Amino acid sequence: MQPAADTDVERKGTVFDVTGNKAYGPEGSYKVFAGKDASRALAQSSLKPEECRPEWDDLSDEHKKVLNDWYTYFSKRYNIKGKVEGATNM
Structure with missing residues (x-):
């Protein structure tokens, strides 16, 4: 069996390692x-x-709160x- 490839997800300019999560x-x-x-x-x-793109600074305050959560x-x-x-959107 081959090892699982690394999987990354980025949020607000930060790259998180989600390799262990099959989702x-x-x-x-x-x-x-x-x-x-x-x-x-x-x-x-x-x-x-x-919608998977880095621009979020133009979102409503409600959406920004969701992103921060x-x-x-x-x-x-x-x-x-x-x-x-x-x-730039960190």
Whole structure:
């Protein structure tokens, strides 16, 4: 058996290692987020691939709170692999 490939999800310029969570794998319900900055999609509770993009500063205060809640959740649950160089929405 081959080892699982690393899976990363980015939030607000931070890259989280979600490798151990099958939900982000090829057959998982959150596969749309894997390897992308999913900030906007998470803020809007969207699973649409076109919403997986880093721009979130134009969102409503309510959506920004949702994104911050997700960021806190990921920070407590997953290891940080790094930061995206040049990310402006942190």
